[in-house]
Amino acid sequence: MGFHEVMIDPLFADLLPPLGQRGREWIPVTAGESRAAVFRLDDGSVFAKCVAEDGIDELRGERDRVQWLADTPVPGPSIVEWSSSRRGACLVTTAVPGLPADELSSSALLRAWPSIVRMLRRMHELPTAECPFERRVSSMFRIAEDVVRRDAVNPDFLSADQRGVPSTTLLEQLRVELDERRAQEADDLVVCHGDACLPNFLIDTDTLSCTGLIDLGRLGIADRHADLALLQANARETWVGDHEARADRVLGTTYGADRIDSERSRFYLHLDPLTWA
Missing domain, CATH: 3.90.1200.10 (Aminoglycoside phosphotransferase (APH), C-terminal lobe)
Incomplete structure:
Protein backbone atom coordinates (compact mmCIF):
# COMPACT_ATOMS: atom_id res chain seq x y z
CA MET A 1 0.00 0.00 0.00
CA GLY A 2 1.43 3.38 -0.96
CA PHE A 3 0.96 6.58 1.02
CA HIS A 4 1.68 10.23 0.40
CA GLU A 5 4.41 11.83 2.50
CA VAL A 6 1.76 13.63 4.60
CA MET A 7 1.08 11.60 7.74
CA ILE A 8 -2.09 9.53 7.59
CA ASP A 9 -3.98 8.41 10.68
CA PRO A 10 -3.02 4.74 11.22
CA LEU A 11 -6.71 3.78 11.45
CA PHE A 12 -7.42 5.20 7.99
CA ALA A 13 -4.22 3.67 6.64
CA ASP A 14 -5.52 0.27 7.72
CA LEU A 15 -8.95 0.90 6.21
CA LEU A 16 -7.69 1.98 2.79
CA PRO A 17 -7.60 -0.85 0.21
CA PRO A 18 -4.09 -2.09 -0.61
CA LEU A 19 -2.50 -1.07 -3.88
CA GLY A 20 -1.09 -3.87 -5.98
CA GLN A 21 1.35 -1.81 -8.05
CA ARG A 22 4.67 -0.47 -6.77
CA GLY A 23 4.86 3.30 -6.67
CA ARG A 24 1.11 3.88 -6.37
CA GLU A 25 -0.09 5.97 -3.44
CA TRP A 26 -3.12 7.39 -1.70
CA ILE A 27 -3.02 11.18 -1.41
CA PRO A 28 -5.00 12.88 1.40
CA VAL A 29 -7.66 15.31 0.17
CA THR A 30 -9.02 16.32 3.57
CA ALA A 31 -7.48 16.22 7.00
CA GLY A 32 -10.25 14.07 8.49
CA GLU A 33 -11.03 16.73 11.08
CA SER A 34 -14.31 15.09 12.08
CA ARG A 35 -15.23 11.47 11.48
CA ALA A 36 -14.11 11.14 7.85
CA ALA A 37 -10.98 11.43 5.75
CA VAL A 38 -10.92 11.52 1.95
CA PHE A 39 -8.10 10.30 -0.27
CA ARG A 40 -7.53 10.14 -4.01
CA LEU A 41 -5.41 7.68 -5.89
CA ASP A 42 -2.35 9.35 -7.37
CA ASP A 43 -3.68 8.99 -10.93
CA GLY A 44 -6.94 10.68 -9.95
CA SER A 45 -9.09 7.76 -11.08
CA VAL A 46 -10.76 6.95 -7.75
CA PHE A 47 -11.47 8.48 -4.36
CA ALA A 48 -11.68 6.77 -0.98
CA LYS A 49 -13.60 8.02 2.05
CA CYS A 50 -12.74 6.44 5.39
CA VAL A 51 -14.54 6.73 8.71
CA ALA A 52 -14.05 5.40 12.19
CA GLU A 53 -16.62 3.18 13.89
CA ASP A 54 -19.00 6.01 14.80
CA GLY A 55 -19.29 7.09 11.17
CA ILE A 56 -20.08 3.71 9.58
CA ASP A 57 -23.85 4.13 9.38
CA GLU A 58 -23.54 7.56 7.78
CA LEU A 59 -21.01 6.34 5.21
CA ARG A 60 -23.17 3.30 4.45
CA GLY A 61 -26.01 5.71 3.73
CA GLU A 62 -23.79 7.63 1.33
CA ARG A 63 -22.81 4.37 -0.37
CA ASP A 64 -26.47 3.51 -0.92
CA ARG A 65 -27.17 6.95 -2.36
CA VAL A 66 -24.20 6.74 -4.74
CA GLN A 67 -25.46 3.37 -5.94
CA TRP A 68 -29.00 4.68 -6.38
CA LEU A 69 -27.93 7.71 -8.41
CA ALA A 70 -25.66 5.55 -10.58
CA ASP A 71 -28.78 3.79 -11.84
CA THR A 72 -30.37 7.07 -12.98
CA PRO A 73 -29.61 9.36 -15.95
CA VAL A 74 -27.90 11.89 -13.64
CA PRO A 75 -24.11 11.45 -13.83
CA GLY A 76 -22.13 10.87 -10.67
CA PRO A 77 -19.58 8.47 -9.19
CA SER A 78 -19.83 4.68 -9.23
CA ILE A 79 -18.90 2.35 -6.40
CA VAL A 80 -15.58 0.55 -6.80
CA GLU A 81 -15.27 -1.04 -3.37
CA TRP A 82 -16.89 -1.05 0.05
CA SER A 83 -15.44 -2.52 3.21
CA SER A 84 -16.40 -2.29 6.86
CA SER A 85 -15.39 -3.80 10.17
CA ARG A 86 -15.82 -3.04 13.84
CA ARG A 87 -13.05 -0.43 13.51
CA GLY A 88 -14.47 1.59 10.61
CA ALA A 89 -15.39 1.59 6.94
CA CYS A 90 -14.07 2.70 3.57
CA LEU A 91 -15.99 3.65 0.44
CA VAL A 92 -14.07 3.77 -2.85
CA THR A 93 -15.76 5.45 -5.83
CA THR A 94 -14.80 6.48 -9.33
CA ALA A 95 -13.80 10.08 -9.90
CA VAL A 96 -16.19 12.32 -11.82
CA PRO A 97 -14.11 14.14 -14.45
CA GLY A 98 -13.76 17.87 -14.31
Whole structure:
Protein backbone atom coordinates (compact mmCIF):
# COMPACT_ATOMS: atom_id res chain seq x y z
CA MET A 1 0.00 0.00 0.00
CA GLY A 2 1.43 3.38 -0.96
CA PHE A 3 0.96 6.58 1.02
CA HIS A 4 1.68 10.23 0.40
CA GLU A 5 4.41 11.83 2.50
CA VAL A 6 1.76 13.63 4.60
CA MET A 7 1.08 11.60 7.74
CA ILE A 8 -2.09 9.53 7.59
CA ASP A 9 -3.98 8.41 10.68
CA PRO A 10 -3.02 4.74 11.22
CA LEU A 11 -6.71 3.78 11.45
CA PHE A 12 -7.42 5.20 7.99
CA ALA A 13 -4.22 3.67 6.64
CA ASP A 14 -5.52 0.27 7.72
CA LEU A 15 -8.95 0.90 6.21
CA LEU A 16 -7.69 1.98 2.79
CA PRO A 17 -7.60 -0.85 0.21
CA PRO A 18 -4.09 -2.09 -0.61
CA LEU A 19 -2.50 -1.07 -3.88
CA GLY A 20 -1.09 -3.87 -5.98
CA GLN A 21 1.35 -1.81 -8.05
CA ARG A 22 4.67 -0.47 -6.77
CA GLY A 23 4.86 3.30 -6.67
CA ARG A 24 1.11 3.88 -6.37
CA GLU A 25 -0.09 5.97 -3.44
CA TRP A 26 -3.12 7.39 -1.70
CA ILE A 27 -3.02 11.18 -1.41
CA PRO A 28 -5.00 12.88 1.40
CA VAL A 29 -7.66 15.31 0.17
CA THR A 30 -9.02 16.32 3.57
CA ALA A 31 -7.48 16.22 7.00
CA GLY A 32 -10.25 14.07 8.49
CA GLU A 33 -11.03 16.73 11.08
CA SER A 34 -14.31 15.09 12.08
CA ARG A 35 -15.23 11.47 11.48
CA ALA A 36 -14.11 11.14 7.85
CA ALA A 37 -10.98 11.43 5.75
CA VAL A 38 -10.92 11.52 1.95
CA PHE A 39 -8.10 10.30 -0.27
CA ARG A 40 -7.53 10.14 -4.01
CA LEU A 41 -5.41 7.68 -5.89
CA ASP A 42 -2.35 9.35 -7.37
CA ASP A 43 -3.68 8.99 -10.93
CA GLY A 44 -6.94 10.68 -9.95
CA SER A 45 -9.09 7.76 -11.08
CA VAL A 46 -10.76 6.95 -7.75
CA PHE A 47 -11.47 8.48 -4.36
CA ALA A 48 -11.68 6.77 -0.98
CA LYS A 49 -13.60 8.02 2.05
CA CYS A 50 -12.74 6.44 5.39
CA VAL A 51 -14.54 6.73 8.71
CA ALA A 52 -14.05 5.40 12.19
CA GLU A 53 -16.62 3.18 13.89
CA ASP A 54 -19.00 6.01 14.80
CA GLY A 55 -19.29 7.09 11.17
CA ILE A 56 -20.08 3.71 9.58
CA ASP A 57 -23.85 4.13 9.38
CA GLU A 58 -23.54 7.56 7.78
CA LEU A 59 -21.01 6.34 5.21
CA ARG A 60 -23.17 3.30 4.45
CA GLY A 61 -26.01 5.71 3.73
CA GLU A 62 -23.79 7.63 1.33
CA ARG A 63 -22.81 4.37 -0.37
CA ASP A 64 -26.47 3.51 -0.92
CA ARG A 65 -27.17 6.95 -2.36
CA VAL A 66 -24.20 6.74 -4.74
CA GLN A 67 -25.46 3.37 -5.94
CA TRP A 68 -29.00 4.68 -6.38
CA LEU A 69 -27.93 7.71 -8.41
CA ALA A 70 -25.66 5.55 -10.58
CA ASP A 71 -28.78 3.79 -11.84
CA THR A 72 -30.37 7.07 -12.98
CA PRO A 73 -29.61 9.36 -15.95
CA VAL A 74 -27.90 11.89 -13.64
CA PRO A 75 -24.11 11.45 -13.83
CA GLY A 76 -22.13 10.87 -10.67
CA PRO A 77 -19.58 8.47 -9.19
CA SER A 78 -19.83 4.68 -9.23
CA ILE A 79 -18.90 2.35 -6.40
CA VAL A 80 -15.58 0.55 -6.80
CA GLU A 81 -15.27 -1.04 -3.37
CA TRP A 82 -16.89 -1.05 0.05
CA SER A 83 -15.44 -2.52 3.21
CA SER A 84 -16.40 -2.29 6.86
CA SER A 85 -15.39 -3.80 10.17
CA ARG A 86 -15.82 -3.04 13.84
CA ARG A 87 -13.05 -0.43 13.51
CA GLY A 88 -14.47 1.59 10.61
CA ALA A 89 -15.39 1.59 6.94
CA CYS A 90 -14.07 2.70 3.57
CA LEU A 91 -15.99 3.65 0.44
CA VAL A 92 -14.07 3.77 -2.85
CA THR A 93 -15.76 5.45 -5.83
CA THR A 94 -14.80 6.48 -9.33
CA ALA A 95 -13.80 10.08 -9.90
CA VAL A 96 -16.19 12.32 -11.82
CA PRO A 97 -14.11 14.14 -14.45
CA GLY A 98 -13.76 17.87 -14.31
CA LEU A 99 -12.92 20.77 -12.02
CA PRO A 100 -15.08 21.69 -9.01
CA ALA A 101 -17.18 24.70 -9.97
CA ASP A 102 -15.95 26.74 -7.02
CA GLU A 103 -12.49 26.80 -8.61
CA LEU A 104 -13.75 28.67 -11.68
CA SER A 105 -13.38 32.41 -12.15
CA SER A 106 -16.52 34.51 -12.08
CA SER A 107 -16.61 34.78 -15.88
CA ALA A 108 -16.02 31.04 -16.37
CA LEU A 109 -18.65 30.18 -13.78
CA LEU A 110 -21.13 32.42 -15.56
CA ARG A 111 -20.52 30.53 -18.81
CA ALA A 112 -20.89 27.20 -16.98
CA TRP A 113 -23.95 28.36 -15.02
CA PRO A 114 -26.65 27.26 -17.51
CA SER A 115 -25.21 23.72 -17.50
CA ILE A 116 -25.02 23.68 -13.71
CA VAL A 117 -28.63 24.79 -13.42
CA ARG A 118 -29.73 22.20 -15.99
CA MET A 119 -27.92 19.49 -14.02
CA LEU A 120 -29.72 20.47 -10.83
CA ARG A 121 -33.07 20.57 -12.60
CA ARG A 122 -32.27 17.15 -14.12
CA MET A 123 -31.84 15.75 -10.62
CA HIS A 124 -35.02 17.45 -9.42
CA GLU A 125 -36.96 15.84 -12.25
CA LEU A 126 -36.06 12.28 -11.18
CA PRO A 127 -39.17 10.35 -10.08
CA THR A 128 -39.63 10.78 -6.35
CA ALA A 129 -41.54 7.49 -6.19
CA GLU A 130 -38.32 5.68 -7.11
CA CYS A 131 -36.14 7.40 -4.50
CA PRO A 132 -35.96 5.53 -1.16
CA PHE A 133 -34.23 8.38 0.68
CA GLU A 134 -35.89 11.31 2.41
CA ARG A 135 -34.63 14.62 3.74
CA ARG A 136 -37.86 16.44 4.48
CA VAL A 137 -37.93 19.64 6.46
CA SER A 138 -39.17 17.90 9.62
CA SER A 139 -36.13 15.61 9.70
CA MET A 140 -33.77 18.50 8.90
CA PHE A 141 -35.29 20.50 11.75
CA ARG A 142 -34.81 17.61 14.18
CA ILE A 143 -31.15 17.46 13.21
CA ALA A 144 -30.89 21.23 13.75
CA GLU A 145 -32.48 20.88 17.18
CA ASP A 146 -29.85 18.31 18.14
CA VAL A 147 -26.95 20.39 16.82
CA VAL A 148 -28.19 23.50 18.64
CA ARG A 149 -28.85 21.55 21.84
CA ARG A 150 -25.22 20.37 21.77
CA ASP A 151 -24.03 23.92 21.03
CA ALA A 152 -22.25 22.46 17.98
CA VAL A 153 -23.20 25.02 15.32
CA ASN A 154 -20.17 26.01 13.24
CA PRO A 155 -20.25 29.83 12.98
CA ASP A 156 -18.29 29.68 9.72
CA PHE A 157 -21.33 28.06 8.06
CA LEU A 158 -23.77 30.80 9.08
CA SER A 159 -25.02 33.36 6.59
CA ALA A 160 -23.99 36.97 7.16
CA ASP A 161 -27.28 37.96 8.79
CA GLN A 162 -27.14 34.99 11.19
CA ARG A 163 -23.71 35.70 12.65
CA GLY A 164 -23.64 37.04 16.18
CA VAL A 165 -27.13 35.73 16.93
CA PRO A 166 -27.42 32.88 19.50
CA SER A 167 -28.11 29.57 17.78
CA THR A 168 -31.14 28.99 20.02
CA THR A 169 -32.63 32.25 18.72
CA LEU A 170 -31.88 31.28 15.12
CA LEU A 171 -33.67 27.97 15.63
CA GLU A 172 -36.73 29.55 17.24
CA GLN A 173 -37.00 32.08 14.41
CA LEU A 174 -37.21 29.18 11.97
CA ARG A 175 -39.63 27.20 14.14
CA VAL A 176 -42.25 29.91 13.63
CA GLU A 177 -42.25 29.11 9.89
CA LEU A 178 -42.04 25.34 10.18
CA ASP A 179 -45.72 24.46 9.68
CA GLU A 180 -45.94 26.70 6.62
CA ARG A 181 -42.81 25.16 5.11
CA ARG A 182 -44.13 21.64 5.75
CA ALA A 183 -47.31 22.47 3.86
CA GLN A 184 -45.40 23.97 0.93
CA GLU A 185 -43.04 21.02 0.82
CA ALA A 186 -45.89 18.52 0.64
CA ASP A 187 -46.95 19.99 -2.70
CA ASP A 188 -43.47 20.37 -4.15
CA LEU A 189 -41.24 17.41 -3.32
CA VAL A 190 -38.28 16.56 -5.58
CA VAL A 191 -35.14 14.45 -5.40
CA CYS A 192 -32.60 16.86 -3.90
CA HIS A 193 -28.82 16.64 -3.81
CA GLY A 194 -28.89 17.90 -0.24
CA ASP A 195 -25.60 19.82 -0.39
CA ALA A 196 -25.85 21.63 -3.72
CA CYS A 197 -22.77 23.81 -3.30
CA LEU A 198 -20.37 24.61 -6.14
CA PRO A 199 -17.62 22.13 -5.09
CA ASN A 200 -20.10 19.30 -5.73
CA PHE A 201 -20.68 20.25 -9.38
CA LEU A 202 -17.83 19.11 -11.65
CA ILE A 203 -17.08 21.15 -14.78
CA ASP A 204 -15.32 20.28 -18.04
CA THR A 205 -12.88 23.18 -18.39
CA ASP A 206 -12.84 22.95 -22.19
CA THR A 207 -16.60 23.06 -22.75
CA LEU A 208 -17.61 24.57 -19.37
CA SER A 209 -20.38 21.98 -19.14
CA CYS A 210 -21.31 20.16 -15.95
CA THR A 211 -20.05 16.57 -16.02
CA GLY A 212 -21.70 15.29 -12.86
CA LEU A 213 -22.39 15.56 -9.13
CA ILE A 214 -20.41 14.32 -6.14
CA ASP A 215 -20.74 14.15 -2.31
CA LEU A 216 -24.15 12.52 -2.23
CA GLY A 217 -24.46 11.76 1.49
CA ARG A 218 -27.48 14.06 1.91
CA LEU A 219 -29.38 13.06 -1.24
CA GLY A 220 -33.08 12.59 -0.61
CA ILE A 221 -36.64 13.74 -1.25
CA ALA A 222 -37.09 17.32 -0.08
CA ASP A 223 -38.26 20.81 -1.03
CA ARG A 224 -36.35 21.95 -4.15
CA HIS A 225 -35.44 25.17 -2.31
CA ALA A 226 -33.11 23.24 -0.02
CA ASP A 227 -30.87 22.92 -3.09
CA LEU A 228 -31.66 26.20 -4.83
CA ALA A 229 -30.85 28.25 -1.73
CA LEU A 230 -27.41 26.70 -1.29
CA LEU A 231 -26.48 26.91 -4.95
CA GLN A 232 -27.36 30.59 -5.24
CA ALA A 233 -25.74 31.53 -1.94
CA ASN A 234 -22.53 29.64 -2.63
CA ALA A 235 -22.20 31.10 -6.13
CA ARG A 236 -22.66 34.59 -4.66
CA GLU A 237 -19.15 34.27 -3.21
CA THR A 238 -17.70 34.09 -6.74
CA TRP A 239 -19.70 36.65 -8.71
CA VAL A 240 -18.19 40.01 -9.58
CA GLY A 241 -19.81 43.06 -11.17
CA ASP A 242 -23.17 42.32 -12.75
CA HIS A 243 -22.59 38.55 -12.88
CA GLU A 244 -24.96 37.78 -10.00
CA ALA A 245 -27.85 39.60 -11.69
CA ARG A 246 -27.09 37.84 -14.97
CA ALA A 247 -26.89 34.47 -13.21
CA ASP A 248 -30.25 35.07 -11.52
CA ARG A 249 -31.82 35.73 -14.93
CA VAL A 250 -30.30 32.50 -16.26
CA LEU A 251 -31.62 30.61 -13.23
CA GLY A 252 -35.12 31.92 -13.84
CA THR A 253 -34.99 31.11 -17.54
CA THR A 254 -33.29 27.72 -17.30
CA TYR A 255 -34.82 26.34 -14.11
CA GLY A 256 -38.14 28.17 -14.22
CA ALA A 257 -38.84 31.42 -12.41
CA ASP A 258 -42.30 30.19 -11.43
CA ARG A 259 -40.70 27.36 -9.45
CA ILE A 260 -38.52 29.62 -7.29
CA ASP A 261 -39.77 31.26 -4.09
CA SER A 262 -37.29 33.63 -2.46
CA GLU A 263 -38.87 33.27 1.00
CA ARG A 264 -38.59 29.51 0.94
CA SER A 265 -34.99 29.81 -0.24
CA ARG A 266 -34.25 32.16 2.66
CA PHE A 267 -35.71 29.66 5.14
CA TYR A 268 -33.59 26.77 3.87
CA LEU A 269 -30.48 28.93 3.62
CA HIS A 270 -30.89 29.73 7.32
CA LEU A 271 -31.77 26.17 8.33
CA ASP A 272 -28.91 24.40 6.55
CA PRO A 273 -26.05 25.80 8.70
CA LEU A 274 -27.79 24.50 11.82
CA THR A 275 -27.76 20.92 10.50
CA TRP A 276 -23.96 20.54 10.36
CA ALA A 277 -21.87 19.66 13.39
